[in-house]
Amino acid sequence: MAHPSQLGLQDAASPLMEELLHFHDHALMIVILISTMVLYIIVAMVTAKVTDKFILDSQEIEIIWTILPAIVLILIALPSLRLLYLMDEINNPHLTVKAIGHQWYWSYEYTDYEDLAFDSYMVPTQDLTPGQFRLLEADHRMVVPAESPIRVLVSAEDVLHSWALPALGVKVDAVPGRLNQATFIVTRPGVFYGQCSEICGANHSFMPIVVEAVPLEHFENWSTLMAEDA
Incomplete structure (x- = not known):
């Protein structure tokens, strides 16, 4: 049962909800890491006025920011698909x-x-x-x-x-x-x-x-x- 000023989801009362809570925390940590990194880059570029050619035009940087989002999507998609299949399973209900x-x-x-x-x-x-x-x-x-x-x-x-x-x-x-x-x-x-x-x-x-x-x-x-x- 939710209560006033509660932060987060309700306490889990089923194995499925426990898995959903774990996935929520997993995805939230990824979002926090991405947001922190992007904020740091923006602040660094605004305050230090970074215009170095290596940062703006580097082939290595382009490879990183292409591969890194793909890895992040995989880290989110695999547990998400697992949960979707678990939610659809009906195993000998009593x-x-x-x-x-x-x-x-x-x-x-x-x-x-x-x-x-x-x-x-x-x-x-x-x-x-x-x-x-x-x-x-x-x-x-x-x-x-x-x-x-x-x-x-x-x-x-x-x-x-x-x-x-x-x-x-x-x-x-x-x-x-x-x-x-x-x-x-x-x-x-x-x-x-x-x-x-x-x-x-x-x-x-x-x-x-x-x-x-x-x-x-x-x-x-x-x-x-x-x-x-x-």
């Missing part, structure tokens, strides 16, 4: 949940259970209890077992939506008539918040996503109670 976007709420269907489905609406500000977050709390949370591969099938009923959870490194477009999928593993029990990340209409900011990760035995008890209530 649970599949279908998330459907509506104007303006989410509905969830647990496809491995016969009667386990519900709608998830934002809790109005006047109904919040102490400890709940404004514009982020939902009346029904998507409950999943921790430390288990989860597959999410995402679609929409009306317009474009986007199912996004920053702490889990998941962001999937919800397109009417199309089924997209993503996978994640929650590494620890907890409650994780997200929001629709596609401008889907007047109440775009009022359809939060809340995922609660619990131990497997608690999830089994919850699924049994929900199925009985249905």
Whole structure:
């Protein structure tokens, strides 16, 4: 969960998000090095008025500033492509949940259970209890077992939506008539918040996503109670 004056991304709660954080830091260091070098050259040329022919017309310098950007691009591209392939992998999920976007709420269907489905609406500000977050709390949370591969099938009923959870490194477009999928593993029990990340209409900011990760035995008890209530 983000907090006021926070710098950087949210703490990772999945292996994929940990990899994304590492890639972010890796790319940021490269950007800092490039920016520092370019700034140094600009300052040196302005203050010292460097006009030496070797610097301006040297063949060696031209070779360096042609090869160096190619090396930098390779250093960024290789881990980036690795992450892209990891994000697309679906390896024997233990649970599949279908998330459907509506104007303006989410509905969830647990496809491995016969009667386990519900709608998830934002809790109005006047109904919040102490400890709940404004514009982020939902009346029904998507409950999943921790430390288990989860597959999410995402679609929409009306317009474009986007199912996004920053702490889990998941962001999937919800397109009417199309089924997209993503996978994640929650590494620890907890409650994780997200929001629709596609401008889907007047109440775009009022359809939060809340995922609660619990131990497997608690999830089994919850699924049994929900199925009985249905």
